[in-house]
Amino acid sequence: MSPLSTDPTHNPLERLARRRAHARLGWYTHACVYVLVNLVLVAISSASGRNWAIFPALGWGLGLAIHGTMVFVLAGGTDLHERMVQAERDRIARSGRGS
Structure with a gap:
């Protein structure tokens, strides 16, 4: 057994x-x-005495929401990413441009 095969970071x-x-x-x-x-x-x-803090909270909150969408919805919270990758593989295979 090689040292690489026991390293868990080499497992996909x-x-x-x-x-x-x-x-x-x-x-x-x-x-x-x-x-x-x-x-x-x-x-x-x-x-x-002014309520200006809402503006950075809303702007940053939008960024946080987008970040959350990328992390939990598109990149692994569901299998959407995997389905999109598989769809691209299928398209490439159908077009005959495998490499």
């Missing part, structure tokens, strides 16, 4: 699982930073 399923777990962890980190920073901005906004 293991690599995929690690990549998906890393992407989800990245989103959770992003969400925590979003909450903490926006709490500080709300405190500053309230202290200044």
Whole structure:
């Protein structure tokens, strides 16, 4: 048995699982930073007597929502990505451009 065969990172399923777990962890980190920073901005906004903190919260919230969609819907939360890859493989095979 070679050293490579015992290394779990050379297993395609293991690599995929690690990549998906890393992407989800990245989103959770992003969400925590979003909450903490926006709490500080709300405190500053309230202290200044104006409610301007909603604007960065909405803008960043949109980015967080897009990030979540990419992580949980398109990249592994469902099999949509795998179906799209398979559809591309089928199209390439039908067109005869295999390589």
